[in-house]
Structures are given as structure tokens and as C-alpha cells.
Amino acid sequence: MSETAAATAPARTNDAAIALNGVDVAFRLADGGVYRAVQSATLEVADGEFVAIVGPTGCGKSTLLNIAAGLLAPAAGHVDIFGQALATLNRQAGYLFQADALFPWKTALENVAIGPETAGMPQAEARARGKDWLTRVGLGAFGDRYPHMLSGGQRKRVGLAQVLIRDPKILLMDEPFGPLDAQTRQIMGNLLLDLWSADRKAVLFVTHDLEEAIALSDRVVIMSAGPSARIIGDWRVKLARPRDIAEIKLDPAFHDLHREIWQMLKSEVIKGYQQAESRT
Amino acid sequence: MNRVTLLTLQVLVAVVSLALWYVLTSYPLVGGKPILPPFFFSNPLDVAHQIYVWFSTGVIWKHLYITLIEAALAFIIGSVGGVLVGFWFARQPRTAAVFDPYVKMANALPRVVLAPIFTLWLGLGIWSKVALGVTLVFFIVFFNVYQGVKEVSPTVLANARMLGMSERQLMRHVYWPSALSWMFSSLHTSVGFAVVGAVVGEYLGAAAGLGYLIQQAEGVFDVAGVFAGMFVLAAFVIVIDTIVTIVEKRLLVWRPVVGDARP
Numbered sequence: 001m002s003e004t005a006a007a008t009a010p011a012r013t014n015d016a017a018i019a020l021n022g023v024d025v026a027f028r029l030a031d032g033g034v035y036r037a038v039q040s041a042t043l044e045v046a047d048g049e050f051v052a053i054v055g056p057t058g059c060g061k062s063t064l065l066n067i068a069a070g071l072l073a074p075a076a077g078h079v080d081i082f083g084q085a086l087a088t089l090n091r092q093a094g095y096l097f098q099a100d101a102l103f104p105w106k107t108a109l110e111n112v113a114i115g116p117e118t119a120g121m122p123q124a125e126a127r128a129r130g131k132d133w134l135t136r137v138g139l140g141a142f143g144d145r146y147p148h149m150l151s152g153g154q155r156k157r158v159g160l161a162q163v164l165i166r167d168p169k170i171l172l173m174d175e176p177f178g179p180l181d182a183q184t185r186q187i188m189g190n191l192l193l194d195l196w197s198a199d200r201k202a203v204l205f206v207t208h209d210l211e212e213a214i215a216l217s218d219r220v221v222i223m224s225a226g227p228s229a230r231i232i233g234d235w236r237v238k239l240a241r242p243r244d245i246a247e248i249k250l251d252p253a254f255h256d257l258h259r260e261i262w263q264m265l266k267s268e269v270i271k272g273y274q275q276a277e278s279r280t
Numbered sequence: 281m282n283r284v285t286l287l288t289l290q291v292l293v294a295v296v297s298l299a300l301w302y303v304l305t306s307y308p309l310v311g312g313k314p315i316l317p318p319f320f321f322s323n324p325l326d327v328a329h330q331i332y333v334w335f336s337t338g339v340i341w342k343h344l345y346i347t348l349i350e351a352a353l354a355f356i357i358g359s360v361g362g363v364l365v366g367f368w369f370a371r372q373p374r375t376a377a378v379f380d381p382y383v384k385m386a387n388a389l390p391r392v393v394l395a396p397i398f399t400l401w402l403g404l405g406i407w408s409k410v411a412l413g414v415t416l417v418f419f420i421v422f423f424n425v426y427q428g429v430k431e432v433s434p435t436v437l438a439n440a441r442m443l444g445m446s447e448r449q450l451m452r453h454v455y456w457p458s459a460l461s462w463m464f465s466s467l468h469t470s471v472g473f474a475v476v477g478a479v480v481g482e483y484l485g486a487a488a489g490l491g492y493l494i495q496q497a498e499g500v501f502d503v504a505g506v507f508a509g510m511f512v513l514a515a516f517v518i519v520i521d522t523i524v525t526i527v528e529k530r531l532l533v534w535r536p537v538v539g540d541a542r543p
Contacts, residue, residue: 071438089441101439105457105534114453115443148536166443 015083017092017170017202018045018068022077025063037063039228040077043221047082047169048200052213054265055223056272061206062098062174064223068204069095069172081170094168096159096176102147108158109134109143115166133161137191153184157191164195171196171203177212189216189245197242210265214257215245222265225272233264298324322504330508344516346489350406350478351520354413355471359463361414362421367459369422370429387419391477395484404487413477420470421463428462429455464531471524475517490516 025038037060045051053061066072067079070090079086081093102111113130117123134140137157139150147155156176163171177185193216196203207213213220214237222233237257239248248254303309304316305323334340369376395412402408432454440454463470482491490513497505 069442071441091444093442095439095442097435097439099433099435101433101435103436103440103453103457105461106453107534118443118445118449118453146534148534162443 015047016044016080017047017049017082018043018204019080019083020044020064020068020077021080023064023067023074023079024076025060025067025072026075036075036228037226038223039230041223041229041231042077043231045170045202045204047202049219050196050203050205050217051219051221052205052207052217053221053223054207054210054213054261055229056225056265056269057208058272058276059223059226059229059268061208061223061229065095065172065174065204065206068170069093071095090170092168093170093172094163094166096156096163096171096173098175098178100147100155102155102158102162104147106146107143108139108145108147108150108154111147111158112161112165115162119166129165130161133165134158136195137161153180153188156180156188160188160192160195167199169201171201171205173203173205175207176205178207185212186245192216193241193243193245210258210261211249212245214239214254214261215243215248220261222261222268225268225275227275232268233261235261319501320503322507326504327507327511330504331511334508334512340493340512343489343493344512346406347475347478347482347491347516350409350481350489351413351471351474353406353410354477355417355474357410358414358417358474359421359470362418363425363459363463365418366422366425367429367455370426370459371455376426383419383422386415387423391415392480392484395481398481399485404485409478409481409486409489412481413474416473416477417470420466420473424462424466425459428459431462432458461532461535464528467524467528468521471520472517475520479513 020041020043023038023041024036025041027035027037029035041064043051043053043064053064055061063072067074068081068086068090070079070086070088070093081090102108103114106114109127109130112133113123113126116126116129121129131140131143134143137160139154139157139161142150142154142158147158150158159176177188180188189212203217205213205217210220218237220233220235220237221231222235223229224232235257239251239253239257301316301321302324305314305318305321308314369379391412394415395408398408398411402411437450437454440450445453478489479491479494482489483495484491486492486495490509494506494509494513497503497509
């Protein structure tokens with residue numbers, strides 16, 4: 001059942017939502033050396049496709065996301081967004097960060113409405129839409145709260161609304177539910193799938209949690225341990241949608257796929273930890 | 281400890297200190313003389329009387345007003361300057377690097393030594409005191425704004441960029457609020473220093489103000505007057521500080537209070 005990247009790559013390559021072609025990521029170190037985080041990563045995300053990248057800690061999955069967002073320039077290779085070479089920030093993408101990225105001095109509603117507002121929408125209209133989005137993520141009554149008054153899960157909901165209100169064609173997510181507890185993660189996962197199924201954006205979702213990756217996505221991409229991390233596996237998840245995150249984990253097909261991918265991931269995770277230990 | 285007990289104990293501290301002061305300066309306990317000579321230590325009744333006279337005749341209002349104006353001007357001018365330069369330096373690292381040693385030097389200088397210069401330049405009126413206050417306030421605000429702009433969370437900044445903000449919008453929605461929050465968190469210090477600048481300036485040479493009042497009393501060995509001036513000054517600072525606290529609470533509603541539980 002294991003399929004290679006070549007076999008699963010979508011046929012229409014030129015209008016893929018995200019196309020990373022032989023991307024290298026390198027950082028200049030303080031001592032003058034160069035740390036190569038990712039080596040020749042090639043990955044395509046078709047429009048409407050939900051792709052998860054899974055890899056051990058420190059393998060450079062987040063940097064790959066920053067490349068796709070245009071926040072970081074690749075050291076080699078190039079990035080195409082809907083067939084167009086990406087030179088600056090990726091204007092088509094919304095980015096949900098791992099760390100708290102809400103503006104702490106704005107209320108939940110102001111945070112959500114800021115995207116349309118900066119794009120020139122009149123404030124009243126932006127606020128009305130913001131309210132609507134807050135309701136959609138289940139926080140209709142929390143518009144006047146400041147981020148510090150919200151729980152971690154609620155802040156993630158605001159973040160989701162803040163990104164989705166701009167209706168980006170691509171959604172980049174960097175372990176967005178990482179800091180949350182298990183139950184909240186499940187609820188957030190279901191909320192995400194719910195919102196996503198409405199208009200099927202292309203999603204690139206980074207996580208270290210294989211179960212989460214399989215439960216959410218259409219494709220799971222595995223990265224090796226860094227440095228010079230590579231994409232070493234690409235699986236299609238053939239589980240029916242709509243899915244419920246909690247229930248799908250009981251599906252035998254889920255287990256088979258999980259076992260299969262985990263075989264490969266396990267050795268990389270161990271390698272990743274050993275490298276992390278030796279670095280400290 | 282409940283409020284009533286706390287308040288009682290706090291009042292008790294004042295009562296005991298005043299009583300001690302009174303007894304030690306008024307009653308010959310050892311060898312026919314008070315332990316603290318009244319000439320140097322005055323006594324609470326004389327001080328209270330002096331304060332009463334100041335307020336009942338209304339002399340004090342003019343001096344309070346002058347000091348308040350000086351402190352307010354020093355605060356406003358110092359803050360505006362600090363915000364502008366702080367912003368400028370934080371956004372222009374090269375300029376900041378060039379000026380860095382001079383900023384450090386100017387900040388290291390004890391500002392009191394500038395008072396005579398300011399008096400020579402600006403005369404005995406309020407502006408020499410305002411200038412002294414400005415040199416104190418400016419650096420506090422400057423360093424805080426500089427820090428505030430520099431320490432904007434990179435994630436928040438990246439998020440703002442991804443949300444499509446232009447450079448100008450970043451300034452308005454990210455850098456500016458961050459810098460202001462740092463500035464407001466140092467509001468107590470900067471307002472305090474504005475008052476210090478005014479009073480010290482007056483003390484060193486003026487025609488009116490609380491510092492002038494204290495200095496005049498000292499000149500004629502009127503210890504009761506010196507103490508009275510100190511008490512009025514302390515009350516004045518507490519009032520201003522209370523106002524600052526109220527303003528601060530208003531402006532920083534979005535800030536978590538330390539120990540504040542999340543719902």
C-alpha cells in the first residue's frame with residue numbers, strides 16, 4: 001500500500017497550489033558556518049488538498065512552511081504558487097502560527113477584523129464580518145475579550161478566524177494545536193475540518209503528531225531527521241470524509257496506515273532525539 | 281489580613297512615629313533636655329501649624345501650581361522627545377549605533393549638575409526646571425520605547441505581515457502599541473522623575489515652587505518649614521501617583537495582571 005512521492009504526485013503540476021522544487025534551506029551560523037536544515041525538498045500540494053508534513057523535532061518542517069509563506073527565501077530551488085514563482089510574501093496564503101500570534105493589545109473581534117480592515121474594508125463592515133467569523137469558531141460572545149483573557153484553545157480559534165476571514169486560497173498551519181491539551185486538540189481538529197470542508201482550501205499542515213496528521217489530511221509527507229532533512233515518504237490517506245477525529249482513530253484502516261508510516265518514522269524520530277541530545 | 285486591620289495598622293505606624301517625634305522633641309527625658317533638640321528637629325505641632333498657615337492663607341497654592349506646571353511640561357516634552365527618538369533609533373539601527381556611546385554618556389551624567397547650566401541659559405523662571413525634568417524623563421521614555429519597538433514578538437510581526445499589513449500599517453498596529461505599552465509601564469517612574477526635576481531645579485534657584493519654599497525655610501533655619509514642605513511634597517506626589525495608576529489601568533486593559541487567573 002505504500003506509494004512513492006512520484007506515484008502520488010498530482011498530474012497537473014503547473015497549477016498546483018504550492019509547488020516546492022528542490023528547495024534547500026540554510027542558515028548562517030554565528031561562527032560563520034552554514035547550517036543546512038532542509039535539502040532538496042520537492043513537494044506539491046494540489047488545490048483543495050490537505051497535506052500534512054510529519055517529522056521528528058528539529059527536522060525543519062516549520063522552515064519549509066516559512067518558505068511556502070515567503071517569510072524565508074530558499075537557499076536553492078524555487079517555489080511556485082498556482083504556477084507563479086514566489087518572490088516576496090505569499091499573498092494567497094493564510095498562516096496559523098504555533099506560538100501566540102494574536103495582537104495582545106487588540107480584542108478578539110479587533111484581531112479578527114484587522115485583516116479586512118488593513119485591506120481597506122470600512123471598519124463597520126469588517127467588524128460585522130469579524131463577528132460572524134467569531135461566531136463560526138464558537139466565540140460569538142467573546143468579541144470584547146483581550147487575548148490574555150482567553151484560554152489557549154480559544155486563542156487558537158481566534159487565530160483561525162483571523163486567518164480565514166481573509167479567505168486565503170492556501171492555508172499554512174504550523175503545529176497550530178501543539179500547545180493544547182488532548183481533548184481541545186480533537187475539538188479544534190474537528191472544527192478545522194468542518195471549516196475546511198466548506199470551501200476546500202489547499203492546506204499544508206505541519207505537525208509532529210502522526211495520528212493527528214492521518215486523521216486530518218489527504219496526504220501525509222514524512223521528513224527525515226535534520227540536519228539536511230529530506231522528504232522520505234508520501235502516503236495518501238484513503239479514509240472517507242467527513243471525518244470525526246475521535247472516531248476515525250478507531251477505524252482499522254487508520255491503524256494499518258499508522259503502523260505502516262510509523263515503521264518509517266520511528267527510526268527518524270530516534271535519530272532526531274539523538275541529534276538533539278548531542279547538540280545540548 | 282482584612283482591610284480594616286490593615287488600615288488600622290497603617291494608621292498606627294503614623295500615630296506612633298508622630299508621637300515618638302513629639303515626645304522626643306518636647307519632653308526633657310534625660311538630663312533636663314529633650315533627646316532631639318527642637319531647633320534641628322522641630323516638632324509635629326509646629327509643622328502642622330506651618331502647613332495650616334500655608335493652606336489657610338493660600339500661599340501654598342501658587343507654589344504647588346508652579347511645581348505642577350513644571351512637572352507636567354517636563355513630562356510632556358520629555359515623553360514626546362523620547363517616543364520620537366526611540367522610534368527613530370529602533371527603526372534605524374545604523375543611526376542608533378552611531379549615537380549609542382553618546383546616549384550612554386548623556387544618560388550616565390548625574391542630571392543635577394546640569395541645573396546651573398539651565399539656570400544660566402533659561403533664567404530663574406519655570407523653563408530651567410522644565411529642562412532639568414526633560415533630561416530625566418526623556419531617557420526613561422526613550423529606552424522604553426526603543427526596547428518596545430525592538431522586542432515586538434517576531435511571531436506577531438510575521439503574522440501581521442501575513443495578514444497583509446503594509447509598512448505603515450505595521451507601524452500603527454504593531455510597533456506603536458508595543459512601544460506605548462512599554463512607555464506606559466514606566467509611567468510611574470517617568471512622572472516621578474518629572475517631579476524630581478522640577479523640585480530639585482527649584483531648590484537650586486527659583487522664585488516659586490515647592491522646592492523654593494523648602495529652600496527658603498532652610499535658609500532661615502526654619503526647620504518646621506522644611507518639614508512642612510516635605511510633607512506637602514509627599515502628599516502632592518501621592519496624589520499624582522494615584523492619578524497615574526488610574527490612567528495606567530485605563531490604558532493597559534489588554535495587559536494580564538500578574539497572578540490573574542484565566543477563565
